[in-house]
Amino acid sequence: MIKEWFAGTPRLWVRAPVPIVFCPGCQHASALKILCELVDEMGIEGDTILMAGVGCSTMSAMLVDFDAGITAHGRPCDAASAVKRILGEKTVMVTWQGDGDAFAIGTEPTLHAAARGEKITTIMVNNGNYGTTGGQLAPTTIMGQVTTTSPEGRAEPQGYPIAVAELLANLRGVAYSARGALTSAANYQRTKRYMKTALQKQIDGVGYSFLEILSTCPPNWGLSPLDSIKWIEEKMIPEFPLGEFKNVDRIA
Amino acid sequence: MGERILVQGNEAIGRGALAADCRAFFGYPITPQNEVIEWFAREFPKHGRVFLQSASETGSINMLTGGAMTGVRAMTSTSSPGWALMQEGLSNLTTAELPCVIVEVQRGWNTTRHSQTTYKSATTGGGFGDYRTIVLAPDSVQELHDLLQLAFYLADKYRNPVVMLSDAILGQMMEILELKTLDFGPLPEKDWALKGKAAHKDGKKRFTPIAYGMIPTQRHPTLISFLESYKNKIKEMEKEVRYATDQLEDAELILVAFGYVARVCQEAMLRSRAKGFKVGMIRPITLWPFPTQIIKEKAATEADFLVVEDNLGQMVDDVRVAVEGRAQPHLLSCLARHLPGEEGAIYPEAVVEKIENLLKERGK
Numbered sequence: 001m002i003k004e005w006f007a008g009t010p011r012l013w014v015r016a017p018v019p020i021v022f023c024p025g026c027q028h029a030s031a032l033k034i035l036c037e038l039v040d041e042m043g044i045e046g047d048t049i050l051m052a053g054v055g056c057s058t059m060s061a062m063l064v065d066f067d068a069g070i071t072a073h074g075r076p077c078d079a080a081s082a083v084k085r086i087l088g089e090k091t092v093m094v095t096w097q098g099d100g101d102a103f104a105i106g107t108e109p110t111l112h113a114a115a116r117g118e119k120i121t122t123i124m125v126n127n128g129n130y131g132t133t134g135g136q137l138a139p140t141t142i143m144g145q146v147t148t149t150s151p152e153g154r155a156e157p158q159g160y161p162i163a164v165a166e167l168l169a170n171l172r173g174v175a176y177s178a179r180g181a182l183t184s185a186a187n188y189q190r191t192k193r194y195m196k197t198a199l200q201k202q203i204d205g206v207g208y209s210f211l212e213i214l215s216t217c218p219p220n221w222g223l224s225p226l227d228s229i230k231w232i233e234e235k236m237i238p239e240f241p242l243g244e245f246k247n248v249d250r251i252a
Numbered sequence: 253m254g255e256r257i258l259v260q261g262n263e264a265i266g267r268g269a270l271a272a273d274c275r276a277f278f279g280y281p282i283t284p285q286n287e288v289i290e291w292f293a294r295e296f297p298k299h300g301r302v303f304l305q306s307a308s309e310t311g312s313i314n315m316l317t318g319g320a321m322t323g324v325r326a327m328t329s330t331s332s333p334g335w336a337l338m339q340e341g342l343s344n345l346t347t348a349e350l351p352c353v354i355v356e357v358q359r360g361w362n363t364t365r366h367s368q369t370t371y372k373s374a375t376t377g378g379g380f381g382d383y384r385t386i387v388l389a390p391d392s393v394q395e396l397h398d399l400l401q402l403a404f405y406l407a408d409k410y411r412n413p414v415v416m417l418s419d420a421i422l423g424q425m426m427e428i429l430e431l432k433t434l435d436f437g438p439l440p441e442k443d444w445a446l447k448g449k450a451a452h453k454d455g456k457k458r459f460t461p462i463a464y465g466m467i468p469t470q471r472h473p474t475l476i477s478f479l480e481s482y483k484n485k486i487k488e489m490e491k492e493v494r495y496a497t498d499q500l501e502d503a504e505l506i507l508v509a510f511g512y513v514a515r516v517c518q519e520a521m522l523r524s525r526a527k528g529f530k531v532g533m534i535r536p537i538t539l540w541p542f543p544t545q546i547i548k549e550k551a552a553t554e555a556d557f558l559v560v561e562d563n564l565g566q567m568v569d570d571v572r573v574a575v576e577g578r579a580q581p582h583l584l585s586c587l588a589r590h591l592p593g594e595e596g597a598i599y600p601e602a603v604v605e606k607i608e609n610l611l612k613e614r615g616k
Contacts (some may be wrong), residue, residue: 045449047449048448062459078306082302083319110576
């Protein structure tokens, strides 16, 4: 299925059903490729439904070749909770979101879906700013980071970034919470392992599962793709460490 | 005849939802519709249906969006401040062409009591889009139950959300309800619904974006093709006009009212008739589409109109448009309530007095 589109970059634009609007050097598509690989490998194509919100993440709903919906900005977890409860445990429900979608405007639905222990999986692609709208301050913008709405760099007036994976790990309804990056082949494989675990937690009916993926945003960061990867390693990972923050087989 | 029970208006909504085979309810507590969500919380799980309490009315409407995407019948209910919060979601439901039902148990201003202040936002599309929704206005416990079933039918027929406008008084009052399942005829299959590819006959992906037009799809390749199709949908929905009339034949003054105020006007009309005043009544059951034609026809008979509504004057604008300058639409608004506090309501006495003054004036 998706492999036809994503197996090699020349085929990316040839086979996609809509224009690809991911910018050169953006890792959003790589993150989505992991999901598509896993859907194939786990044999869940027929039961998987993706729910996207608004932002660069919206593209995901158009690109995947399984059922997908697009909700209001920030609201995939609301819609996904409803879909899962109506269709039942056989359905694998994935919300695909950016950091602004999941944890600025979407704080309420994401937090409450996690607290309710909804059997859904949220993938939050964190690029530290609002990509689609031109690089404004996000809840995940790190201290000192220049954005179009923190032109002097994030400081005390804007407050402090939210470490979403750690925060959600504190909630009882959460079965799994982790953060990965795509800065190296090793990190790519590790992130894929995290995502597989997250999906498996849902399939096993344990509870809510969450994966944050650090991702580049070269045009808005004003960096080349390679420098963007270096920036993640040097600046973002110290603020947002990689790893699993919660991994349980039973909600207690 | 179906089973007859004594029941509160807010509960009749739940009974109607069961009869309509509604499968999912999403809601958030707000006075005066708390009995609605409490009924669903109590009864829906017993019937193997989904009840989910949201974290806000914004949450309710977006859960409803997800629920509607699966193709099952789903609904929410709220009261006016919550209704305001739902407007973005309602706009999205129309552009996503998702059928569902929203019940608005109106309260007034920042009080927790009754009003009819949602008329404009419900009938003109209160959100950000260029959309319309059919708005049903029951005036009894029985109609809350029956029109809710009609609401689901119309939603499915047009792939568009339908709004039912109740109010605090209808919601709280108790009347005899005859339980019955209404059959409105066949409906198209929901082949577009999200269920997972394995469940689709053709094995192909289904896609339900909230932004048809922005994203090219098979159904709507361009924005203009979406807008043309939506315009046609509005035209079709405009044919769903429903209204009730009473004693119009010789009427010199015609009352126009909906919801609880229609019950008040019914009483006022009978009292005035008993005194020999020639009063009739038109009660819009659909607030959108508005029963323009009947009002236009009656305006040609030189009857005058008295619009009675528990707000500062909203429906009166639609009556003004309908009469096309042929008659004078008068207004009796919330300012005629019997008490100045939030507990005040429009009583028959105020309507009778206005009727008599207008007809005496007319006789001169």
